[in-house]
Amino acid sequence: MKYRVLYFASLRDRAGMDVEQVESFATDARGLYSELRARHGFTMGEERLRVAVNGAFAQWAQTLHEGDEVVFLPPVSGG
């Protein structure tokens, strides 16, 4: 399936891009992150991140669908 993955903060620096079209066999956010972590060498484990799908917070086990926008959110630091 194809997903649109957005990167922010330290993940953006590590991936070297802010958005990526990903073709993957992963069917949930956990599987997709595991694949991308291996590809880009992300050091943060999923316990440090939150997930958003199509602009809303989601669960790691949430089933993904063709064309979903997926974001792995590093610890936030606004303010």
Added chain:
Amino acid sequence: MGVFHISAEPIDAAALARSLAHARAGACVTFEGWVRDHNDGRAVHRLDYQAYAPLAQSEGERIIKEAGEKFAIVEACCVHRVGSLAIGDLAVWVGVSSAHRGAAFDACRYIIDEVKLRVPIWKNEHYAGGESGWLHPDNTPVV
């Protein structure tokens, strides 16, 4: 009641404060978060903020709505900057009006605390010497 914005432009605090005025309001509390020149013992030259805008917007609106449910307030507003900011720039502004001061203080504190914890915005500090680093909500480095 309630406004939240992510802004790539400088924040006009005076205009925002005027927007809180209401005949029922007898108190107005505002908070300004400024870019300071140091953090965790290091000299800071400037900051960059990134936001995941759609989720930052909806989560910010949710926080303002929660403040309205928890505290007896009249108006509430929060604006957070994104982009490159210099020392002394206004990074985040929160304002609340209410009939009496207690609710305005409490709601203002609630909004800034929750924004820092929950809204997908990231601060990258640029240090003297050219290094930079992303921070956690407690301002410790992301490693």
